[in-house]
Amino acid sequence: MNKIFVQDLLGWLDQQLKPALFQDYAPNGLQVQGKPEIKKVITGVTASAQLLQIAADKGADAVLVHHGWFWKGENPCVVGSKYQRMELAIRHGLNIIGYHLPLDAHPEWGNNAQLARVLGLIPDRADDGSGQPVVFGRGGLIWSGAVPGGLRTLADLGAHIETALGRSPLLIGNNERPLRRIAWCTGGAQGMFEEAIARGVDVYLTGEASEQVYHQAMESGVAYIGAGHHATERYGVQALGQAVAARFGVDVEFVDLPNPV
Numbered sequence: 337m338n339k340i341f342v343q344d345l346l347g348w349l350d351q352q353l354k355p356a357l358f359q360d361y362a363p364n365g366l367q368v369q370g371k372p373e374i375k376k377v378i379t380g381v382t383a384s385a386q387l388l389q390i391a392a393d394k395g396a397d398a399v400l401v402h403h404g405w406f407w408k409g410e411n412p413c414v415v416g417s418k419y420q421r422m423e424l425a426i427r428h429g430l431n432i433i434g435y436h437l438p439l440d441a442h443p444e445w446g447n448n449a450q451l452a453r454v455l456g457l458i459p460d461r462a463d464d465g466s467g468q469p470v471v472f473g474r475g476g477l478i479w480s481g482a483v484p485g486g487l488r489t490l491a492d493l494g495a496h497i498e499t500a501l502g503r504s505p506l507l508i509g510n511n512e513r514p515l516r517r518i519a520w521c522t523g524g525a526q527g528m529f530e531e532a533i534a535r536g537v538d539v540y541l542t543g544e545a546s547e548q549v550y551h552q553a554m555e556s557g558v559a560y561i562g563a564g565h566h567a568t569e570r571y572g573v574q575a576l577g578q579a580v581a582a583r584f585g586v587d588v589e590f591v592d593l594p595n596p597v
């Protein structure tokens with residue numbers, strides 16, 4: 337297995353994911369400095385204390401995640417679970433590397449692209465020959481496309497999602513409603529339902545739900561699916577990890593720590 341400098345990995349990740357293009361809620365890239373060289377990377381959805389302990393036990397030098405630390409509005413003091421996580425990272429020399437919105441949006445490795453792959457959704461593509469996905473909404477984070485052939489109704493799509501993600505989704509709307517057009521945004525994008533409704537789709541899929549989405553679904557006739565924040569965001573960081581392994585020849589291992597939310 338290869339050994340690489342952290343700076344080389346970070347330079348490449350920034351080049352691929354272009355964090356400067358995003359107005360994000362947390363810093364992207366290196367969040368906590370660790371060992372200067374990397375042989376083994378652990379990837380995961382969230383840089384929780386449990387993930388860091390597993391990374392340390394496996395002898396990793398870096399943890400690459402979708403949900404890192406230092407979110408806007410959180411208590412900045414290094415106390416409680418923030419202290420516990422930082423102490424673990426620093427004691428074991430773990431580099432903590434996080435990419436949030438850039439890893440939702442990436443056209444190939446992003447969470448939206450990878451969820452489409454896992455569920456068989458057929459993304460709309462630009463007709464300019466670039467093959468780029470058609471995106472809309474705040475920050476261009478919502479994708480649209482076609483429901484996989486053979487799935488006619490909300491009930492059909494719900495059953496398909498349950499099989500593909502291993503988790504029963506929340507379905508809001510008429511179960512027998514025929515579906516053709518779908519919009520999706522992984523994670524906690526319940527606040528973008530209105531933009532999806534305005535786009536004229538039959539169903540909107542995201543990870544979480546809030547109370548008001550029930551009424552929005554009932555009043556608009558557009559179905560709503562809450563398929564799990566964690567469950568919809570497991571795939572981007574895995575694809576990115578595979579790309580890192582292919583590019584640098586370092587050992588990359590994904591650790592899934594299931595989360596019911």
Ligand SMILES: [Zn+2]
Binds near residue numbers: 403523
């Ligand atoms: Zn998320």
